[in-house]
Amino acid sequence: MTPRFLVKILASADAESRADAAWQLGNGFASPIPVMRDTPTAQTFEALRVAVRDPEPKVRIYAARALVAADPGARDVVAQTLRDAMARVDAELQVRAARVLWQTTHAPKDVLGAYETGLGASNKYVRFEAMDAIREMGPAAEPLRPALERLNDDPDREVRRRAEVTLAAVARR
Numbered sequence: 001m002t003p004r005f006l007v008k009i010l011a012s013a014d015a016e017s018r019a020d021a022a023w024q025l026g027n028g029f030a031s032p033i034p035v036m037r038d039t040p041t042a043q044t045f046e047a048l049r050v051a052v053r054d055p056e057p058k059v060r061i062y063a064a065r066a067l068v069a070a071d072p073g074a075r076d077v078v079a080q081t082l083r084d085a086m087a088r089v090d091a092e093l094q095v096r097a098a099r100v101l102w103q104t105t106h107a108p109k110d111v112l113g114a115y116e117t118g119l120g121a122s123n124k125y126v127r128f129e130a131m132d133a134i135r136e137m138g139p140a141a142e143p144l145r146p147a148l149e150r151l152n153d154d155p156d157r158e159v160r161r162r163a164e165v166t167l168a169a170v171a172r173r
Contacts, residue, residue: 003028003038007047010063015056022051022059026066040070052077057085061097068104079104086114091121092129099133108140119147124159127151131162135169142170 001024009021025048028038040048048070051063060081068078082101086094091114098114101107111133118130134141134148148170151163 003040003044007044010047010051015054015059018051018054019056019058019062022048022062022066026062026069029066029069045071049074049077052081057088058093060085061089061093061100065096065100068100075104079110083110091117092123092126094118095126095130095133099129099136102133102137106140108137108143111137112141112143115141115144116147119144119151124156127154127159128162131166134166137170139170145170 001021003025006021006025006028009017010025012018012021025038025044029040031037045067048063048067052060052067054060054063064078064081064085067074079101082097082104086097086101089097094114095118098111098118102111115130115134118126118133121127121130131148134144145167148163148167151159154160154163
């Protein structure tokens, strides 16, 4: 889908479609391959600035992710949007919001609570995503060591393995 089409979806009445469009815009602006990266237009910036005030927290989180990828100068707006939205969502969205917030602020106090919530989630994939994010923090995630060590007793072998890898990443650097 083109960014122009996704911008139109951001204006739709369906919250899930708006969230998906914002997520896809974020993917396009943050592509690690420069020739694959989308170039935001004035219309895209405006649509994302509106979307970060959407009544649905999921849309706000995904729009903030896309906005900071398109415009690093929007850091302050993005950080505040994510902080506000994180208090109103489930563990999975808290972890996703915190991941963008960490990349935006590098302030452990902004994200540690969300990551701890993610590590305690019943869904192992939310725990995986939290551990991926924690590895990005390195030693700054040291306060999460007890929560990670509790995962050593998890019944799922893959959770235990990833917890071990994450603990090693927190310890080094």
